[in-house]
Amino acid sequence: xxxxxxxTLVLGGVRxxxxxxxxxxxxxxxxxxxxxxxxxxxTDAEWTARVNxxxxxxxxxxxxxxxxxxxxxxxxxxxxxxxxxxxxxxLTARIDAVDGWDSGSDIDLDADITELCDALAxxxxxxxxxxxEVGLSLVPPTPAGRLFQDLLGTLNxxxxxxxxxxxxxxxxxxxxxxxxxxxxxxxxxxxxAQSTTPAPAAAPVTTAPVATPxxxxxxxxxEPTPVTVSGELPDPTDAEVFDPITPPSEAVAxxxxxxxxxxxxxxxxxxxxxxxxxxxxxxxGQCPPAPIxxxxxxxxxxxxGVARGGVSAFPPEVTAQMVANIESGGAAVNVMAARVGASVxxxxxxxxxxxxxxxxxxxxxxSSEDLRTTDSITLAEARAAxxxxxxIADRLIDSGSDLLIAGEMGIGNTTPATVLIGALTRRExxxxxxxxxxxxxxxxxxxxxxxxxxxxxxxxxxxxxxxxLAAVGGADLTATSGFLAQAALRRTPVxxxxxxxxxxxxxxxxxxxxxxxxxxxxxxxxxxxHQIALDHLDLEPVLDLSMxxxxxxxxVLALPVVQSAADILISxxxxxxxxxxxxxxxxxxxxxxTS
Numbered sequence: 001x002x003x004x005x006x007x008t009l010v011l012g013g014v015r016x017x018x019x020x021x022x023x024x025x026x027x028x029x030x031x032x033x034x035x036x037x038x039x040x041x042x043t044d045a046e047w048t049a050r051v052n053x054x055x056x057x058x059x060x061x062x063x064x065x066x067x068x069x070x071x072x073x074x075x076x077x078x079x080x081x082x083x084x085x086x087x088x089x090x091l092t093a094r095i096d097a098v099d100g101w102d103s104g105s106d107i108d109l110d111a112d113i114t115e116l117c118d119a120l121a122x123x124x125x126x127x128x129x130x131x132x133e134v135g136l137s138l139v140p141p142t143p144a145g146r147l148f149q150d151l152l153g154t155l156n157x158x159x160x161x162x163x164x165x166x167x168x169x170x171x172x173x174x175x176x177x178x179x180x181x182x183x184x185x186x187x188x189x190x191x192x193a194q195s196t197t198p199a200p201a202a203a204p205v206t207t208a209p210v211a212t213p214x215x216x217x218x219x220x221x222x223e224p225t226p227v228t229v230s231g232e233l234p235d236p237t238d239a240e241v242f243d244p245i246t247p248p249s250e251a252v253a254x255x256x257x258x259x260x261x262x263x264x265x266x267x268x269x270x271x272x273x274x275x276x277x278x279x280x281x282x283x284x285g286q287c288p289p290a291p292i293x294x295x296x297x298x299x300x301x302x303x304x305g306v307a308r309g310g311v312s313a314f315p316p317e318v319t320a321q322m323v324a325n326i327e328s329g330g331a332a333v334n335v336m337a338a339r340v341g342a343s344v345x346x347x348x349x350x351x352x353x354x355x356x357x358x359x360x361x362x363x364x365x366x367s368s369e370d371l372r373t374t375d376s377i378t379l380a381e382a383r384a385a386x387x388x389x390x391x392i393a394d395r396l397i398d399s400g401s402d403l404l405i406a407g408e409m410g411i412g413n414t415t416p417a418t419v420l421i422g423a424l425t426r427r428e429x430x431x432x433x434x435x436x437x438x439x440x441x442x443x444x445x446x447x448x449x450x451x452x453x454x455x456x457x458x459x460x461x462x463x464x465x466x467x468x469l470a471a472v473g474g475a476d477l478t479a480t481s482g483f484l485a486q487a488a489l490r491r492t493p494v495x496x497x498x499x500x501x502x503x504x505x506x507x508x509x510x511x512x513x514x515x516x517x518x519x520x521x522x523x524x525x526x527x528x529x530h531q532i533a534l535d536h537l538d539l540e541p542v543l544d545l546s547m548x549x550x551x552x553x554x555x556v557l558a559l560p561v562v563q564s565a566a567d568i569l570i571s572x573x574x575x576x577x578x579x580x581x582x583x584x585x586x587x588x589x590x591x592x593x594t595s
Contacts, residue, residue: 006126006244009160011133012169019085021169022128024513028241029081029126030464034064035073037090059463068093071112074119074127082123087131087159090116091152101144113155117162131156133168165244174514176247233362234391236383240466245488245514248282256281259288262574262582276520276542276565283493283518284402288569292403295342295559296396297333297552298483299326299407300389302350302476305370306454307412311447313440316367316411320353323409326551327359333407333551340559343401344552346409347392349385350377350475362388368474371416372453375471382470382478386511389482397490404487405522405559406480407552408500414527415447417503419454419472421529423462424506425536429455434499434527434548465510473507480504481511488515495562497555498525498548502533509537520562523547523554 008025012018026032062083067073070090074082084090091109100107120127133156134149160166166177256278261267268274281287301323307316325331326346329338337344348360352367364385368376377385396404414434422432429452433444454472461467469478480501485508487494496502496519509516516537524530524541526548534541542558575582 005123006165007120007123007163008126008128008165008167008244009156009163010128010130010167010169011156012130013133016169017172018130018169020172021167021174022083022085022130025128025244026081026083026126027463027513028465028511030061031080032062033073033077033080033082034062035070035082035084036064036066037068037070037084037086037093061463068097071115071119074116074123078122079124081125082127084127084129087129087155088148088152091148091155095148095151101147107147107151109151109155113158117158120159120162129159129163131159175250176244233384234387236380236387239383239386239390239482240511242485242489242512245512245517246491247514247517248279248491249285250282252285252287253278253282255287256289256569259569259574262576263568263572264575264578264580265572270568272540272542273561273565273568276562277569279520280493280562280566281569283491285491289566290402291570292559292563292566293341294400295340295403295405296401297337297342297344297405297407297556298392298396299333299344299346299409299551300476300480300483301346301348301409302413302474303352303367303410304412304416304474305368305376306372306415306450309370309372309446309450310443311415311450312412313443314411316352319409319411320351320355323348323351323355323359326409327356331551332549333553333556336553336556340556340563342405342556342559344407347388347479349388349479351410362392362479364388364475364479368416371419371457371472371474372450375457376416376474377470377478379466379470381475382466382473385475385478386466386469386482389479389484390486392479393483393486393490393492397487397492402492403559403562404483404492404494405497405552405555406483406494406501406504407497407555408476408480408550410474410476410500413474413476413500413550414529415450416454416472416474416477417500418451418527418529419458420468420477420503420507421499421533421536422451422455423458423468423472424510425532427532432529432532434529465507468510469507473504477504477507481508484508484519485512485515488512488518492518493562494519495522495542495555495558496520496539497522497552498550499527499530499533500550501552501555502530502537502539506533506536520558522556522558525554 010018010022065073068090070084094109094112095101095107098107132152134152168175168177260274281289284290301319303316303319322331323346326334326344334344346359348355348363350363350365350368364381365377393404418432422429429448433448433451458468458472461471469481477500481504484494484505489512496505505519516539519539521534521539521541523543523545524534526546542561543554547554
């Protein structure tokens, strides 16, 4: 899974959150050079305090290098990821070097800017550059202020041309800016930052009136290509490295909201169903959206060593038995999926038993170790599991799946899931421990102690998603994280299930920041950690049925709601098409009534 270096320019105003966003883009790397371009020595106490605040926010992965020779600093280590903060300070140093602040000075920094862009082009590792967008920053109305504004605008434009991606941060909200030249058929900029795997094609957006398509008739769907076919296993090299995630189309979301207003109903009368339809349109890049006809469910199965410690009401042997049950079509998820026309595939990632060869194509190992005392799996096994999850998503999407659901099967898997949630949200074990499959009070106490021990071990790797999954996740949760992140990379919507899947989603969003924009929460589990995880991802569940089964069942139950939300935008008539008087049309001026 080759990864090409991505150069990203992050623009924003003062206190916009641009530096924090820049840091988040490099969170998957274990070694980062922080190139601080401000003055190396200064008597400005306020500036020093700002620098110290930034240093405290960065962890041990960062090596801070204070420099005013940015090009040379980049050339010195082209294979190590770098964060440049910021270009405005570098420009100030360049102007100082030529004594260029006087309004009459004839200053020419073209050579410096060219040298910087050449150094950027030579980078073999990811690099993020922070800069102020001059249109948003405070600039004194003086000759020196105008000089700085003009030169920074020129610098930003030149660096943007040398970058694969440009983002604008306003009040902590991130907007990825389109390219200025070559665009793909969806209107998205074509750059090295994009995935080498093609995204699903989307129809062009049009502002012309759209005729109402024929009503959608549910029926049997074609079975996607099996995800567990024999063949060469995916390359696990750099499986934890993801290209930047492209968010769903805001332009199409706006168009979908406008269409909602024109449909034969009072605006907002369908409640959240309307916004779900907008989300589907934005994910597909077209309005009205295409009907969802090929949803696929993948159940990731695995055993966990911690289950031997009495944290579940069922013995670990049940995992293999339930895998066979799902494969034969007898589980709850099979019954629910058959009703809505979704395919179901079960994948053995780490079941502590021998399963059929077509189920264990991607199997990493038998069970995991006990997370209370040792790492669940090795880093190499975690990479293999991540690569498997990504490959499974790719195979389904390439075979025509238009919506994905991840399910899980594994006795004791709510324990590692809760450890992940507790570690990432920094909650106390007693706040987040649930009953899982229905343990008694003594079982709850054993589970709480296990989660406490797992969280203690997870603390030292909480900033490293791959190491965190290896330490306390296991192969099944790791593969699920890869599956969810890859779906977002491939611009394919996902319905999340309960606490185990949402825990994997939290780590997936750490691996691929922004992936959560491609997910919707199917339901709210009774597990207390689930609501905490949903809050962390800022997701609102579609259903709340007091479920705690797993298997993907809650997400499958939410699927008809998502399908209906799309169908409303597709098939419901507009006021004009139906010949129905709109509320605005019914408002007759008083003068007209009396004339």
